[in-house]
Amino acid sequence: MRFVPTFLRRLSTPQHFFHDTQFWAVVLCALGLLGLCVGSVWGLCFVPPERYQGDSFRILFVHAPSAHIAQMIYLAIAVAGFVQLVWKLKLADTFIRAAAPIGCTLTLFALISGMLWGMPTWGTAWVWDARTTSMLVLFFLYFGLIVIRQVFTNPERAAKAISVIAIVGAINIPIIKFSVEWFKTLHQPASLAIGKPSAIATVFLIPLLINFVAISVFSAGVILASMRSYVLIDAVRTTWVREQLNKNKRR
Amino acid sequence: MNEQRQIRFWVIVFVLCGSSITVLLAVFAIQDYIDHFYLPDEVVQGLAPYDRTIRAGGFVVLNSIKHSEDELSVEFQLTDMKDSTFLVRYTGLLPSLFREGQGTTVKGKLGVDGVFRAREVNAKHDENYVPPELKTLTE
Numbered sequence: 001m002r003f004v005p006t007f008l009r010r011l012s013t014p015q016h017f018f019h020d021t022q023f024w025a026v027v028l029c030a031l032g033l034l035g036l037c038v039g040s041v042w043g044l045c046f047v048p049p050e051r052y053q054g055d056s057f058r059i060l061f062v063h064a065p066s067a068h069i070a071q072m073i074y075l076a077i078a079v080a081g082f083v084q085l086v087w088k089l090k091l092a093d094t095f096i097r098a099a100a101p102i103g104c105t106l107t108l109f110a111l112i113s114g115m116l117w118g119m120p121t122w123g124t125a126w127v128w129d130a131r132t133t134s135m136l137v138l139f140f141l142y143f144g145l146i147v148i149r150q151v152f153t154n155p156e157r158a159a160k161a162i163s164v165i166a167i168v169g170a171i172n173i174p175i176i177k178f179s180v181e182w183f184k185t186l187h188q189p190a191s192l193a194i195g196k197p198s199a200i201a202t203v204f205l206i207p208l209l210i211n212f213v214a215i216s217v218f219s220a221g222v223i224l225a226s227m228r229s230y231v232l233i234d235a236v237r238t239t240w241v242r243e244q245l246n247k248n249k250r251r
Numbered sequence: 252m253n254e255q256r257q258i259r260f261w262v263i264v265f266v267l268c269g270s271s272i273t274v275l276l277a278v279f280a281i282q283d284y285i286d287h288f289y290l291p292d293e294v295v296q297g298l299a300p301y302d303r304t305i306r307a308g309g310f311v312v313l314n315s316i317k318h319s320e321d322e323l324s325v326e327f328q329l330t331d332m333k334d335s336t337f338l339v340r341y342t343g344l345l346p347s348l349f350r351e352g353q354g355t356t357v358k359g360k361l362g363v364d365g366v367f368r369a370r371e372v373n374a375k376h377d378e379n380y381v382p383p384e385l386k387t388l389t390e
Contacts, residue, residue: 047382048382048383049382049383050380050381050382050383051381051382051383052348052350052376053347053348053376054347056347057380060380082263085259085263086256086259086260086263087256120346120347121346121347121348121374121376122346122348122373122374122375122376123344123345123346123349123371123372123373123374124346124371124373127373167263167267168266168267168270170267171270171271171274171275175274175275175278182278182279184288186356186373186375188375188376188377188378189377189378190378191378191379191380199377199378199379199380200379200380201380201381201382203382204380204382
């Protein structure tokens with residue numbers, strides 16, 4: 001493990017992780033919330049309507065970022081599952097535990113906002129096309145990651161099973177991504193891609209990108225805060241936690 | 252990495268590659284069956300089944316949309332932009348993106364008279380988002 005930088009090795013011990021991340025958990029949550037307010041208000045109030053869709057297109061500003069970031073979180077969970085299986089790093093499992101509910105919520109949010117958007121524009125709330133179906137599969141995968149932990153009595157075996165599901169389920173991510181190109185779908189193809197001019201006018205692009213960044217940052221902050229509390233719960237019988245509690249009491 | 256970790260590493264990589272290939276092959280195999288819809292030339296040539304719920308799609312012909320005066324009924328024609336065109340009758344609310352020239356899918360039953368009685372009309376929207384004042388620049 002000579003290739004791992006010192007600060008990462010320091011973070012992999014629960015005690016250091018808990019102490020070093022307090023600042024970042026607060027800052028990321030605050031910045032993310034602020035950005036989300038700015039981007040959403042900008043998108044809802046200060047941008048002209050779309051030429052054909054009118055005002056209903058404004059759902060884009062929350063729909064696209066939450067769908068995209070739900071997928072990014074799943075990829076991160078799959079990588080953490082891999083790390084947990086090969087190197088038995090406890091913190092990787094803690095990450096999965098903290099990130100799965102956030103990803104699940106974002107997926108649900110993307111599905112619901114997509115249905116609300118589909119009703120006026122497509123004329124239907126739900127179609128079983130490749131994009132919507134693969135997104136529903138992502139929701140079930142997330143749900144599985146959360147629920148399976150309750151089934152196992154042995155936490156180490158639970159972590160192993162969850163890692164396997166996380167890794168195998170990652171196949172779904174490229175299927176979601178390319179579904180709109182491989183299949184005839186009612187869902188439109190991607191508007192933003194690397195090496196292609198943006199199909200979104202610049203007035204719309206600014207609040208959309210703000211929300212993309214804001215939801216990423218906010219998710220990172222919430223995941224970090226949640227990880228800190230799981231680290232604390234897992235280490236409740238150790239001396240450093242007792243010292244921390246005593247210190248808080250004296251204050 | 253010690254030997255045990257190395258074995259574990261390669262086992263996972265192998266299983267992941269194997270299962271990805273399996274799933275991707277399965278997805279490509281069912282590609283033609285999921286959400287299949289009939290194109291206008293198939294409808295006109297009688298290749299689509301009669302009196303069964305099917306989906307069909309095409310572009311709305313210019314000046315073909317006729318709204319009835321007293322109820323929510325509407326009649327329009329769908330074309331493949333070549334020489335095949337068929338008539339659709341529908342009663343209900345149309346999606347806001349429905350307009351002439353728009354790519355549209357309809358779900359319903361094809362009658363023996365060649366008229367498609369739709370239960371559902373869906374309009375597809377594309378990946379372009381443009382404010383109204385730029386309309387003339389892009390078209």
